[in-house]
Amino acid sequence: MQPFTTVTGIAAPLLWANVDTDMIIPVQRLVGTGRDGLGPHGFERFRYLPDGGDNPDFPLNRAPFKGAPILLADENFGCGSSREGAVWTLMGMGLRCVIAPSFGDIFHNNCFQNGLLPVRLPIEVIRRMAEAMEESPGNARVTVDLDRQVVVTPWGEAVPFAVDARKREALLSGLDEVAQTLQRADAIAAWQARDRAARAWAWDPVG
Amino acid sequence: MARTLFDKIWDAHVVADLGEGWALLHVDRVLLHDLSGARALQEVAERGHRLARPELVFATPDHAVSTAPGRTSETFAGGARSLANLRKRARETGIRLYDLGQPGNGIVHVMAPELAIVLPGLTLVCGDSHTCTNGGVGALAFGIGASELAHVLATQTLAQRRPRNMRIRFEGALPPGVTAKDMILHAIGRYGTAAGTGYAVEYAGSAVRALPLEARLTLCNLSIEMGAKMGMVAPDATTFDYLACREFAPKGSAWDAALADWQALPSDAEAHFDRDHRIEAADIAPQVTWGTSPEQVLPVTAAIPQPRSAGDRAALDYMGLEAGRPIAGTKVDWVFIGSCTNSRLSDLRDAAAVLRGRRVAQGVTAWVVPGSETVKREAEAEGLHRQFLAAGFEWREPGCALCVAANEESVPSGARCVSTSNRNFVGRQGTGARTHLASPAMAAAAALAGAIADVRGMA
Ligand code: SF4
Numbered sequence: 001m002q003p004f005t006t007v008t009g010i011a012a013p014l015l016w017a018n019v020d021t022d023m024i025i026p027v028q029r030l031v032g033t034g035r036d037g038l039g040p041h042g043f044e045r046f047r048y049l050p051d052g053g054d055n056p057d058f059p060l061n062r063a064p065f066k067g068a069p070i071l072l073a074d075e076n077f078g079c080g081s082s083r084e085g086a087v088w089t090l091m092g093m094g095l096r097c098v099i100a101p102s103f104g105d106i107f108h109n110n111c112f113q114n115g116l117l118p119v120r121l122p123i124e125v126i127r128r129m130a131e132a133m134e135e136s137p138g139n140a141r142v143t144v145d146l147d148r149q150v151v152v153t154p155w156g157e158a159v160p161f162a163v164d165a166r167k168r169e170a171l172l173s174g175l176d177e178v179a180q181t182l183q184r185a186d187a188i189a190a191w192q193a194r195d196r197a198a199r200a201w202a203w204d205p206v207g
Numbered sequence: 208m209a210r211t212l213f214d215k216i217w218d219a220h221v222v223a224d225l226g227e228g229w230a231l232l233h234v235d236r237v238l239l240h241d242l243s244g245a246r247a248l249q250e251v252a253e254r255g256h257r258l259a260r261p262e263l264v265f266a267t268p269d270h271a272v273s274t275a276p277g278r279t280s281e282t283f284a285g286g287a288r289s290l291a292n293l294r295k296r297a298r299e300t301g302i303r304l305y306d307l308g309q310p311g312n313g314i315v316h317v318m319a320p321e322l323a324i325v326l327p328g329l330t331l332v333c334g335d336s337h338t339c340t341n342g343g344v345g346a347l348a349f350g351i352g353a354s355e356l357a358h359v360l361a362t363q364t365l366a367q368r369r370p371r372n373m374r375i376r377f378e379g380a381l382p383p384g385v386t387a388k389d390m391i392l393h394a395i396g397r398y399g400t401a402a403g404t405g406y407a408v409e410y411a412g413s414a415v416r417a418l419p420l421e422a423r424l425t426l427c428n429l430s431i432e433m434g435a436k437m438g439m440v441a442p443d444a445t446t447f448d449y450l451a452c453r454e455f456a457p458k459g460s461a462w463d464a465a466l467a468d469w470q471a472l473p474s475d476a477e478a479h480f481d482r483d484h485r486i487e488a489a490d491i492a493p494q495v496t497w498g499t500s501p502e503q504v505l506p507v508t509a510a511i512p513q514p515r516s517a518g519d520r521a522a523l524d525y526m527g528l529e530a531g532r533p534i535a536g537t538k539v540d541w542v543f544i545g546s547c548t549n550s551r552l553s554d555l556r557d558a559a560a561v562l563r564g565r566r567v568a569q570g571v572t573a574w575v576v577p578g579s580e581t582v583k584r585e586a587e588a589e590g591l592h593r594q595f596l597a598a599g600f601e602w603r604e605p606g607c608a609l610c611v612a613a614n615e616e617s618v619p620s621g622a623r624c625v626s627t628s629n630r631n632f633v634g635r636q637g638t639g640a641r642t643h644l645a646s647p648a649m650a651a652a653a654a655l656a657g658a659i660a661d662v663r664g665m666a
Contacts, residue, residue, distance in 0.1 A: 017518055018400060018500050022632045027613040030242060031271045031285050045634045076401040079434065080632065082243070082336040084352035105404055105436045106336055106350055113354035164368070166229055177354075178256060181231065181362045184223060188259075188364055191222045191233055201457035201465035202235055202329060207262050 002115030003174030004146055007096045011142040011154075012065035013072045013130035020080030021107060025089040027081070038085055039092020060093075064138040067093070072130050073100035074123065078107025087114045097144045099126055099151065112167045115174065117146060119161045129153055146171060209477035211372045212441050213407040216347040216472070220330050228369045234263075234359050235329040239302070240315045241268035242613065243334030245289045247356040248296035256361035264302040264360065265324050266293060269314045270613040272307060274576050274603040280307055283614045305580075311454075313579020313605045316340035316547040320424060321581055323453035327442035327469040332359055337547050337629065339430040343423035344450065345442030345472055347407070350431065370405055370437065371481040374474075376412035379488040384663040386557070387422035388549060388627070388646035390414070391429040392494035394486060396504040403435025406482065409474060410440050414488035420449035421551045428548045429629050432501040441473035495659055496631045496644040497534055498522035503631075507535050507649065507661045525633055526641050527623070535659050537643075541624035542573040542654040543636070544600075544647050546610035549627035550578030554647040555586050559594045561651035561662060567599035568657025574601045576608045600654070612637045625653040 029041045047058045054061045060068070071090070077100040078086060087110045090098065097117040111118040132154035133140050140154035146168060150158040170177065181188075196203050210218070223231040239247065244266050251258065258264065271286025272278065280290050297304035305311035311322055316337050319325045327345035332338060334356040341348035351365065359365050377390055395402075410426050418426065423440045430438025440446075447466060450456045457465045492506035499522045505512065513530045514520040523530060528537065544550070544558050555575065567573045575595050577583040583605055586592055592602045608616050610628040617637025618624045624642050627650050631642040643659060652662040 017516075020630075020632050022630070022635050026634060026638075027242070027270070027611050028285075028615065031613055032288060045638060076404070076434065079400060080336065080431075080630065082334055082338075082350040082352050084334075084354060087352075102401060102404060105434070106352055109355060110352035113352060164229075165227055166225060166366070177366065178254065178358050178361050181358065181364060181366070182256075184231065184364075185362075188222055188233070188362065192363075195233070199328075199464075199468065201461040201468070202326065204461055205455040205457055206236075206324070 001113065001174050001176070004096065004115050004117050004171040006143065006145045006147065007069050008141055008143040009070055010064055010068040011070035011072050011099070011129060011133055012060050012068035013133060014059050015072065015074045015127070015130055017074040018076045018079055019073060021078060021083050021086040022080055024086040025083065027083065030083060030085045035085070035088045036092065038089040042089040042093045069094060069096045070142050070144060071095050071098045072126050073098055075101050077103050079104035082106045084110045084113070087111055087116050091116055101126065112171060115171060117144060117171060119144060119151060121151060121159060121161055125153070125159055209475035209479065211474040211478040211480065212345065212409055212439060212472055213347065213372055213437070214478070216328055216330065217369060219328070222364055225366055229366055230369060231364050231366050232330060233364055234332050236324055236331040237264040237359055238315050238319055238324070238331065238333035238338070239264060239266035239293070240270055240333070240335060241272065241286060241289045241293050242270045243353055243356060245293040245296060247334060247353055247360055248300060249292065250353065250357045251360045252296070254357070258300045258302070258360050259363040261301045263363065265319070266297055266302055267305045267312050267315050267318050268293060268307060270607045270611065272606045273614055274606040274608040274616060276603060278604050286614055308580065310581050310584070313582065314547045314550065314607055316428070317550060317578035317582065320344055321453070321579055323450050323456040326450065326456070326465070327446060328472055332356070332365065336431045337428055339436060339438045340424050340428040340547055342427040342430070342437055342439035343420065344446055345439060345469065347437060347439065349436040370407045372479070373403060373406040373408045373435070373482040374480040375408060375410055375484045375486065377410065377414035377486050377488050378412045379414060380417070381414055381488045381491065384493055384648065385491050386646040386648065387418055387425040389491050389494045391426050392496070392501065392504045392644065393491045395429060395433050395501050396494070397486070398433060398484065400432060400500055400502045401434045403430060403433040406435050407437040407439065408433070408435045410438065415440055416443065419553060420445055421553045424551070425548055429501065432629055442469045493646065493649050493662055495534055495649060497526065497528060499525055499631055499633050501629070501631060501644060504644070505534060507659065509534060535661055537659045538623065539625050539653050539658055540571060540622040541618050542571060542650050543576070543609040543624055543626040543628065544650050545574065545576030545578065545608055546628035547578065548629045549647045550576060550582065552582050552585050554627065555582070555591050558647040558651040559591045561648050561665060562594055562598040562655065565598060565655050567654045571654055571657050573599060573654040574603060574609060576603045577605050579605050609636055611635065625650045625659060
């Protein structure tokens, strides 16, 4: 996993509520497209015109926001399916951080697995940042600092955000969670032996 | 201390407390499908790990396979590679694969309860958000992403943060013509698509107790549309009757031991729920969605609401609807009966009962896609397929099909479809497709009328 410490750059506003994973990447693209090839298909139903050209109405197509590393989003971002391809797609578009008031649960977990940082901030702060980005396109910057757990707004305010200590550690170090869990192999085996004795019915039909 | 159904299953599966509400949970069963499963098996192999417990892993192709009558694994060429990959990895790892045409094959959340792969009190995961469906038998079942799935396959465990408890009680008797699908759509309309985020939801109350097992699966299926990864119904005699004698149900003395454990699972009377809701079953009418989010739903007797936000306006525009007009009477072009929400035998019976010798309206393309090979065979044994065919429906092979269009079976752009599936997202059934979610009976009524119609008036 790609570690995450600090990202500074342009924050692109996409203030739509309930952006679902089907909007981020249609499932058809997950059939036969490798995880590295998804970026160009991100938001394709909104991003392109029927003739394949860029849709000028799609916020991320506007000059300073194309390829921005930070996304400013609205409520329930990433709701819907469990497809991790949604995270790979956003990263393929150059994003490293999504700031939203709330996230779909599974998407939120998937972000951490890949080094895309989901940050929860109040919608008022997000709206103000979006305005600041629009007012001074190309100049305003946002910094997301995971180490200090703050988002530095375009007007220089350091707004703290909460993040799970476990997830923060893993992101800062780019930890391999499977290797970490496998160190507990003995505890897992002991649990299974105990459970097998207590709940033979859960194991016998399939074991 | 008094505990909920959820608490009991969670607590029993903690291998290690990771602090701050996190636990390393044991996972009792893993389901794989052709899209996320093949990939996860590949990732485990590439990273040099072995499957921790292949005997606890079950696979079935469902997403990227054709559902055309007489299909083979090559009919949808785009999915043939993932399926070939799934077969190869299944052989190498020794996991059970239920292949096309075999009993046991089908939509992953239909086949798991059908074979009793999922049992009360078990933990189960799948790389698919509708894994919550399996909570209908009283299991803790939830969807995860590809990396988490690889972690489970390699370790048989998963680090999760404990969600909070929510209960939704449906009390009283359901009015005629109202189904589990209407109950859950009504709840989503009332509480919103993010209400369940961070919660495990238990559905309870007399109206839930009265539901047959398959209807409980439908109820739990849309938990994720309310934002909840997990939805569940406490196991009871209905559950036990359903599971008894199924392929992977415990047998003989193991069954008796299981039953004793299962009877201790329901939430204690004093158990605390962080949120507790109550819905009167009598207030629920047949539901239909009007927008592009499952919370944009209304009783079929109502008028399309005035937009309250830019999102509402965009939804009306996409759906080609006009605020203030009755939703009933809106012309439809397609009807889809299928998906892990509503493709079980009881769903097909419900729909067939509405058809009763009548014909699908002119210009409507209507599909029935049974949820599994077993559902298909049982329905054919009852002659349901003949009723559908006689009415003008297509009778197809099991799979996800029009629910997600991963196999390129899709509703044409601009066409309007009444669908028994669970998501009415923009483009979900195909680019530009307009989806109205409803129950199987309502879908059958729409097929006959050629328009959204109140099934209660079609008798
Ligand atoms: S039927 Fe639809 S919702 Fe269910 S598993 Fe298949 S694609 Fe997902």
